[in-house]
Amino acid sequence: MARHGEAVEYQVGAHTVRVSNPDKVYFPERGITKRQVVEYYLAVADPLLLAIGDRPTTLKRFVDGVAGEPFYAKRLPKGAPEWVATARVTFPSGRTADQVCPTEPAVLAWAANLGTLDFHPWPVRSADTDHPDELRIDVDPPDTAGYADAVHVAGVVREVLADAGLTGYPKTSGGRGVHVLVRIRPDWDFVDVRHAVIALGREVERRTPDRATIAWWKEERGGRVFLDYNQAARDRTVASAWSVRGTPRATVSMPLTWAELAEADPDDFDVLTVPGLLAERGNPHEGIDGEAFGIGELLEWYARDQRDHGLGDLPYPPDHPKMAGEPRRVQPSRARPE
CATH class of the missing domain: 3.90.920.10 (DNA primase, PRIM domain)
Structure with missing residues (x-):
């Protein structure tokens, strides 16, 4: 060697x-x-x-x-x-x-x-690994879209969070996407938190239907930015803020303020530049632990959508066991009539 x-x-x-x-x-x-x-x-x-x-x-x-x-x-x-x-x-x-x-x-x-x-x-x-204390929204643009599209949808995510009484902290994914993080009280399990993200995603989709979707199957997304609700499922994770990504440029998942997000170029944040930016500007997420929020409002929206619009659960990732209330885990174009 x-x-x-x-x-x-x-x-x-x-x-x-x-x-x-x-x-x-x-x-x-x-x-x-x-x-x-x-x-x-x-x-x-x-x-x-x-x-x-x-x-x-x-x-x-x-x-x-x-x-x-x-x-x-x-x-x-x-x-x-x-x-x-x-x-x-x-x-x-x-x-x-x-x-x-x-x-x-x-x-x-x-x-x-x-x-x-x-x-x-x-x-x-570590003290309680069954109850999340962070709600994560993964704003994932398709190959036909870019960072600006993710920023637009992330802005709508911010508005919806505010209407639900929550404050989110954005960061670049290290690529074309955006992640939004919310500290929450550890009063709910993974199923509840995932349902809260689904409810939030549905509301974002209603407000910008031409730009955002929570459709699990790619054939139904129509080139729109995907809000990946299954990143809230147990054992699903996203790269943390400050993580180095496996890109040719050695980009970093960079925490930003909302004001910085729209003007940023994700390629500017890498292994060589970020330490200097931290020393100069500090940590934009310094206050993230200052308040933990409840997700009760989002869960009420989930129940409302189920009651008033017949919108139930959505498919889980393929390696998860079949979950209660989950629809058939089959691509729509390949589904046979029941």
Whole structure:
């Protein structure tokens, strides 16, 4: 096996983190190395821990950089230091796993040494992994649309959240999409939170029907921006704020204010630029933990749509067991009459 520089050590708080092959190129288009990724994560450790600290977290690992095939590490990797905390989660199958639960900057550097680019936290805290404390709206444009389309729909999401008494915090996905995060009280389970996102998505679709959809099947979306309600299902995650994405440019999922969102170019936020922006502008999501909201209004909308319009649940992801009230999980063009 070729070596890419002598191993280096970083003293991170009380821990020494050894980084092997620090000069291995992870992003060939720009020549960005593993060392630079590790140092990026040390530079943004404080706001990143605000986003993922004390959350069970899936590691998206690119051990050969973006030129190789990534994989999701949903369990604590073998050989992890004893100071890497874990939290136990239950998957839709009923099986459990102990996942990495970042609590300090050294964990971020250790994970980066394993080839982790994206951190995918569950929307729960370690003390209660069955009740989300974060509602996430994934605004996902199709190939025929772009970032401006996602920003438009995200603006409608903001309006609908406000009408339901909630405040959302936007970030770029690291690509053409937008994620909106809302801190909520952990009083509801995954099914409730997913229903709340469905209700919100339906209202967004009503307000901008030519631009947004919650249709699960691509053949029904008609080139519109998809509000991926199934990102609220158990074991579904999105890359966290400050996560490096597996793009040729080494882009970052960048937290922004609503005023910044429309003027931003997602390509401007990458491993090389974001630490300076953080030092200059601070963390736009600094206040996200200041208030936790209820989702009762959104759940009332869900019940209203069911009662008045006959709109029930929507299909779950294919790897989930059949859920109560779920419609047939079959593509409409292939469905046979019942």
